[in-house]
Amino acid sequence: MNRANRQRLFAAVIGAVLGAGLGRSIEPLAQDPAGRERFRSPVYQRLYRAYPRVGAGIGALVGAGFATIAQAQRRRLRRRTPRSDGPSTGSRP
Structure with missing residues (x-):
């Protein structure tokens, strides 16, 4: 596995963990102040129990996407060649 794929995988795992945590923290919003579920339909x-899994999936996609964009930006900057004549000063003799 090359370096780029490891970075994408790491970003996806971190995104999944953060997304699952966010989904887990949103899960109690389905309860009323007495602790009962607001909606009793199965x-x-x-759906409310699936929030952590949905958050993990979305977080993994976002994390991998950010890593891919960052790698593309680094690759584009590396390919750019500096100008041979240097920056223009605007005043030539």
Whole structure:
């Protein structure tokens, strides 16, 4: 596995962990102040329990996307060649 793929994988894992944490912290919003679930339908109950998994998936995609964009930017900057005549000063004799 080359360096670029390792960086993408690392960014995806970190994004997944952060996304799962965010999903886990949003999960209690489904409860009323007494601690009961607001919506009793099985569809909503499954949805609220799936927030950490959904957050992890979205976080992994975002993390890998950011890593890919950063690598493309570095590659583009490396390929740029400096001008041979140097910067122009605007006043030539």
